[in-house]
Amino acid sequence: MTMTTIQSTPGSSGYLDLFPERKMSFFKNPYILGLSAVAGIGGMLFGYDTGVISGALLYIKDDFEGVRESELVQETIVSMAIGGAIVGAAGGGWINDAYGRKKATLIADVIFIIGAIGMAAAPDPHLLILGRLLVGLGVGVASVTSPVYIAEASPSEIRGSLVSTNVLMITAGQFLSYIVNLSFTRVSGTWRWMLGVSAFPAILQFLLMLFLPESPRWLFIKNRKNEAVHVLSKIYYDPARFHDEVDFLTTQSAQERQSIKFGDVFRSKEIKLAFLVGAGLQAFQQFTGINTVMYYSPTIVQMAGFNSNELALLLSLIVAAMNATGTILGIYLIDHAGRRMLALCSLGGVFASLIVLSVSFLNESSSSSGWLAVLGLVIYIAFFSPGMGPVPWTVNSEIYPEEYRGICGGMSATVCWVSNLVVSQSFLSIVEAIGIGSTFLILAAISVLAFVFVLIYVPETKGLTFDEVELIWKERAWGNNSDSRNLLAQE
Numbered sequence: 164m165t166m167t168t169i170q171s172t173p174g175s176s177g178y179l180d181l182f183p184e185r186k187m188s189f190f191k192n193p194y195i196l197g198l199s200a201v202a203g204i205g206g207m208l209f210g211y212d213t214g215v216i217s218g219a220l221l222y223i224k225d226d227f228e229g230v231r232e233s234e235l236v237q238e239t240i241v242s243m244a245i246g247g248a249i250v251g252a253a254g255g256g257w258i259n260d261a262y263g264r265k266k267a268t269l270i271a272d273v274i275f276i277i278g279a280i281g282m283a284a285a286p287d288p289h290l291l292i293l294g295r296l297l298v299g300l301g302v303g304v305a306s307v308t309s310p311v312y313i314a315e316a317s318p319s320e321i322r323g324s325l326v327s328t329n330v331l332m333i334t335a336g337q338f339l340s341y342i343v344n345l346s347f348t349r350v351s352g353t354w355r356w357m358l359g360v361s362a363f364p365a366i367l368q369f370l371l372m373l374f375l376p377e378s379p380r381w382l383f384i385k386n387r388k389n390e391a392v393h394v395l396s397k398i399y400y401d402p403a404r405f406h407d408e409v410d411f412l413t414t415q416s417a418q419e420r421q422s423i424k425f426g427d428v429f430r431s432k433e434i435k436l437a438f439l440v441g442a443g444l445q446a447f448q449q450f451t452g453i454n455t456v457m458y459y460s461p462t463i464v465q466m467a468g469f470n471s472n473e474l475a476l477l478l479s480l481i482v483a484a485m486n487a488t489g490t491i492l493g494i495y496l497i498d499h500a501g502r503r504m505l506a507l508c509s510l511g512g513v514f515a516s517l518i519v520l521s522v523s524f525l526n527e528s529s530s531s532s533g534w535l536a537v538l539g540l541v542i543y544i545a546f547f548s549p550g551m552g553p554v555p556w557t558v559n560s561e562i563y564p565e566e567y568r569g570i571c572g573g574m575s576a577t578v579c580w581v582s583n584l585v586v587s588q589s590f591l592s593i594v595e596a597i598g599i600g601s602t603f604l605i606l607a608a609i610s611v612l613a614f615v616f617v618l619i620y621v622p623e624t625k626g627l628t629f630d631e632v633e634l635i636w637k638e639r640a641w642g643n644n645s646d647s648r649n650l651l652a653q654e
Contacts, residue, residue: 194397195317199325201375202312203332204368205268205305208275210336211361212302213454214483216241216295217461218344219354221472226354227288234591236288243292244299245584247278251303252580256573258304263385264312264378267304272369275301276362283359294358301365307576311568314560315378316398319628323502326560327494330553334487336364341480348473380565383412411630428571433636437562438571440620442578444506444555447613449582451513452606453547455590456482456540466599467523467536482540489548501625502554503617509550510614516543517607524600551613555579561624564633 220237224230230237251271258267278297285291309329317325340357347356379398382391392409399405429435456463461475469475496505520539563571593602622635 192398192400195321195325198316198375199313199328201368201371202264202268202309202316203329204364204371205271205309206329206332207336207339207364208271208305208361208368209302210333210338211340211364212244212298212336213333214337214340215344215357215361216244217479218341218476219357221461221475222354222357223288223291227291230288234595238588238591240288240292240295242584242588243295244302245580245587247296247299247301248303248306249299249577249580249584251300251305252307252573252576253303254573255304255307255576256570259308259311259381259573260569263381264308264315265372265375267308268312268372269369271301271304271308272365272372273301274298274304275365276369279359279362279365283355283362285355298361303576303580306579307569307573310556310560311572312378315380315568316394318398318404319626321498322561323497323557323625324494326557327490327497327553330556331487331490331494334483334490334548334552338480338483338487341476341483345473345476345480348476380412384565388413425570425574428567428574433633433640434563434567434571436639437567437636438574440622441555441559441562441571441575443616444558444621445575445579446582447609447616448551448555449579449586450606451510451547451551451610451613452517452543452586452603453551454583455586455606456543463540463599464537466594468533478537481537482544485541485544486548486552489545490552493549493553496549497553497557498625501623502558503621503623505550506554506617506621507550507614509546509552509554510610510617512546513543513551514607514610514614516540516546517603517610521600521603521607524598524603558621558624561627561629562632562636565629 220240223240224237230240251274255267255271258270262270275298278294278299278301280294281297282291282294285294310326313326313329314322340361343360344357347353350356376394377387377390379391379394382388382394391412395405395408395412399408427434428438461472461479464475464478469478493505500508516539519542520536523533523535523539559572559575560568590602593605622639624632624635627635
């Protein structure tokens with residue numbers, strides 16, 4: 164069988180090594196940074212909702228009769244947003260492909276705003292749960308749209324770093340939510356303010372997004388070349404690089420103006436392989452426990468012996484700060500160390516931290532077990548946030564061909580949210596059944612499986628163009644497990 168080779172085009176790994184100054188020039192382009200920042204507010208909605216409910220739940224239990232005594236009601240309040248996100252993510256891929264990344268973002272914002280206001284005004288747990296469902300729908304659509312929009316508006320040289328800014332916005336949203344939670348602990352209507360404030364980022368993004376363009380790749384697919392060229396001219400200052408990108412997208416889009424359905428993903432062996440890797444990363448991101456930590460960190464801290472609501476929120480704020488700091492580190496590392504190595508190192512640290520957490524709760528008689536649990540949470544976030552936080556979203560934004568990017572991104576995000584739902588809906592019940600120390604041991608075992616999965620199945624995509632990444636799956640479908648860097652070496 165003839166081996167296909169990759170040319171060293173602008174944006175490929177070989178090109179980057181020869182012209183590193185080109186990479187830095189893109190970081191100095193305010194247009195690119197502005198697009199990424201505004202789109203990344205969708206990540207902030209995701210993060211704020213994740214973090215705010217962990218603190219609000221402490222006060223919701225005090226306000227509504229029967230909630231404190233029912234783990235099921237507490238889990239439903241937390242997880243209903245995730246149920247909405249599953250539906251939003253599943254439909255988000257279709258919305259992205261049919262109406263574009265910009266309109267999908269605007270739709271997500273409107274739904275989120277309605278849900279946030281509904282939560283703040285809820286007179287009983289049932290309407291609160293309905294508001295959580297609407298917020299989840301908005302978050303689900305945004306979780307598909309934001310990374311894809313950023314990836315398609317980014318030069319391949321800095322795509323990983325810019326997509327990771329979406330994850331930074333998620334962690335920033337979580338950190339902001341803990342600050343808001345602390346700010347309203349002594350205010351009348353505590354949890355209502357905590358949940359209602361989440362409407363403001365959505366309103367901000369909606370207004371800013373009205374002035375931003377559609378993704379140039381989507382415009383090419385829809386045969387709106389003039390609009391796409393105008394956007395690309397602001398992204399690529401270098402005329403040669405600009406013309407290369409226009410020529411490539413013109414050729415590619417002519418081949419991709421077709422209607423893709425869910426079943427088509429599994430008819431193509433290479434697309435199926437790409438989807439299984441992307442969905443697997445999203446599933447392992449959740450089953451290694453990140454949203455167990457973020458949704459329930461104040462509850463976990465209280466289980467460790469710190470009974471005060473305010474102290475639990477303060478210690479959880481430290482965890483959230485570590486999460487944001489680690490994500491900033493990940494933005495640097497993801498285009499330097501690479502996606503695969505970053506994920507492997509991250510999972511190694513996650514395993515160690517989960518063992519620490521398990522030991523701290525299995526040895527509760529020790530006077531230092533409470534602080535050991537807090538240390539375990541901090542170590543967990545320190546390792547998870549730079550690696551398994553951004554890597555799954557970055558990889559999913561770049562491993563699918565353009566015509567499959569919306570639908571596969573939506574399917575993969577749905578896997579993420581279904582996994583999230585399973586973890587958040589079952590965590591307190593499992594803890595009640597077998598104890599929190601044993602629960603963390605289960606998560607540690609899953610992190611080992613995740614490490615093996617990344618080691619065997621996840622290719623390195625650092626610095627590769629979309630067509631080079633597509634070639635990885637074609638080679639693997641033919642029975643060759645080498646990635647594009649191996650192919651470049653054979654030239």
